[in-house]
Amino acid sequence: MLKKVETHISQELPFLKKASLLIAVSGGVDSVVLTQVLHQLDYTISIAHCNFNLRGIESDLDETFVLELGSALKIQTHLKSFDTAKIAKKNSSSIQVTARELRYEWFQELLQNHQYDYVLTGHHLDDNLETFLINLSRGTGLEGLLGIPTVNDHIARPLLPFSRAEIEQFAISTKLNWREDQSNASTKYLRNKIRHQIVPVLKELNPSLLDSFQKTTTFLKQSQDFIDETIQSIKQQTWTEEPNGLIKIDIEKLQKSKNPKTILYQLLKDYHFTAWEDVYHLLEAQTGKMVFSKTHQLLKDRGFLLLSEKKTSNSIEETFFIEKDTAKIEQPISLSFTEVSETGSKEKTQIYVDQKLIKYPLCLRKWKNGDVFYPSGMKGKKKLSNYFKDEKYSLIDKENTWLLCSENEIVWVVGKRQDRRFMVNNKTAKTLLISQ
Structure with missing residues (x-):
């Protein structure tokens, strides 16, 4: 099996060879074999174990086993304990979903804090078949039938082409020890019911079920690749x-x-x-x-x-103040303020303002019901809501629009229309150029 794993990684996961790898180890045969194989192949590995405290003393014994495994192999070992049941209850979530989220959030922290390149898991071919059947039973599109991906962001699964039987045979032949999770024998959970009651029947009907499944997923992935190429072409249009x-x-x-x-x-x-x-x-x-x-x-x-x-109510209501003599701001948008001696060409991305007509601090805010302004190039005042309607603003356009204001009066619908009350005239002594 060592040679087969090495060949598979060379062909499909060559980037793992020189990477710093963190192996998720439960103590079960899959993750123990993955650890032993990569250790024997001289990969750079560390291991991580989550104690979810769901099986009493058995959970603690799993933790002790993983700690001893890391010590025996002389590799760094990370341990983390969670009060999973309490967290699940607090979040009104299932135990399984909570455990998964806790596990992968912690792995992400380890990646960042210890500069690991990838997290490796011990998922194998039987796991992939079970996932396929679970998704099929719940109703799914093509993607759900592709099963477990070999690589997903910084998660890689080197044992995915190998069956549970192959992995167990390697463990037995090399006299490895591992921990058995007794809850895996229960048919309380859907995955276990499929594993113990449905897959054996399918294997009886087709002894080559796993080989057939691998061929099927290969064809499905090829179909998905074709769809992705087609969608990319349509996306461009x-x-x-x-x-x-x-x-x-x-x-x-x-x-x-x-x-x-x-x-x-x-x-x-x-x-x-x-x-x-x-x-x-x-x-x-x-x-x-x-x-x-x-x-x-x-x-x-x-x-x-x-x-x-999606916008939050806080971001929509936030107001930003601009003090006198400010030359440039970068948040929430980029604006520059420059005193000039004369005006230039008119652009939507800039306005010229009579300095004596504005009062500091200026402010940037989003629009609200009742806002009115005096649009340049027009007579009289106009409700901002009507201006938006005339200009065919979408709701998202409105949400993304910033108003530059002097006290409670709009100076500029930024990037769109200036308020004529603050425009430069023949009596202007100091001119301020405001530009995006």
Whole structure:
């Protein structure tokens, strides 16, 4: 098995050879074999163990075993204890989800604090088959049928092509010790039920089940690669990224395809949306309709879907003050303030202001109901809400607009329109150039 693992890494994971690796070790046969194999192959490894305190003395014995393993191999060992049940109850989450989140958050800390390049886990071919069947039973798209990825960000799984039987045979033949988690024998959890009740039947029907499964996942991955290439081509035609981070999706161009919903899913799948039917309905919805994920918002605005990060109420209400003689600011936006002797050409990205007409500190804020200003080039005053409507601002455009104010009066809808009350005239003694 040593030779097979070395060949697999050379072909599929060559970047691991010179990397600093942290192996997640539960004490079970999979992670113990992974540790022993890489140690014998002279990789640079350390190990990490989480004690979730869910099985009483057994959890403590697992921790002791891993500590002794690290000592025997003379490699650095990291240990972490969690009150998992208490944390799960506090977060109203399941024990399994909580344990997974705690484990990977801690691994990320170790990566950063100790300059490890990758975390390695002992997932193997049988685990991959079980994941495939779990996703299939719950209903999933093509991605859910691809199983466990070999590499995912800084997580790598060198044993993924190897069966549980191969791993156990290596452990027995080399007389390795490992810990058995008795909870793995229980059919209380879905994965164990599939492992003990469904997979054995499938293997009885097809003794070459694991080989067939590997071939199937290879074909599925090839199909996914083709889809990714196609989506990238469509993305170039329908997807525009604005300088402020706003993403515009052209609905008309999207709907010219045969499967706009499928394409929309592929375009947005990494933005944490879950209410997909609501997302699809935006294609035909009225302007102003929105759908939210935990991180982003998607707005229907005439012929476009506008994707942006979800704003918090605090960020919208925040006000930034600018003191006199300030030359430049970088937050929340970049603005420079320069005293000049004469005005130049008019640009939306700059305004010329009569110094004596403004009062410090100036402030930058977002708009609010009731705001009015006196737009340059127009007579009279105008509600800012009506200005936004006339200029066809989307909700996201409004959220991204900053107002430069003197006391409670708008000096500039930044980057768009100056208030004429503060403009330079023939009586101006000092002129201030404000530019983005």
